[in-house]
Amino acid sequence: ILNVEQSPQSLHVQEGDSTNFTCSFPSSNFYALHWYRWETAKSPEALFVMTLNGDEKKKGRISATLNTKEGYSYLYIKGSQPEDSATYLCAFGGSGSARQLTFGSGTQLTVLP
């Protein structure tokens, strides 16, 4: 059974604050690491798909880093806005079972105006 852990489970920040969360995953048989944003009553939306150790990806105020050797990824949000409020999910794709993504339980972010 693959273990994908996300921390913290939930987070409240003030508008304008920068924040980050962690996803840890198995360091062996790595294929890809996905990040999704899931707003209430909407569909999960793909943010990043990362495949190479040391990858850094950026989309507006959101960025992510990847360390496959130690099995972790960080998601950063700079200058949080209320519209960033959502659950952020990471998902690990292993090389042996690339069809299946194993998701973490998510970090629920609330940005207070």
Added chain:
Amino acid sequence: GAGVSQSPRYKVAKRGQDVALRCDPISGHVSLFWYQQALGQGPEFLTYFQNEAQLDKSGLPSDRFFAERPEGSVSTLKIQRTQQEDSAVYLCASSLGAAGQGARGYTFGSGTRLTVV
């Protein structure tokens, strides 16, 4: 269509009832996945189709769960004799290429929330 469409959005079933959940993926997407998300947990893999072929059904929790994609487009997840533990959000996702070929994000539907009473 423009996105992945799932229906119904909400379903309340009496214990023992059969239910059918529909997923309409993005046109031309080869891969289709079903995930189950229980309250407070992340989505868990149920099954994977490449076109009409069900290549992986290792995540289906029991033989009461059955999925099909007969023409390689619309998929139906059927749950027979529903139990309370089946209550969850059922998510469908599709992607353009075959899973495992290239690192692509999935496009998810909004899910069907099933409540078994």
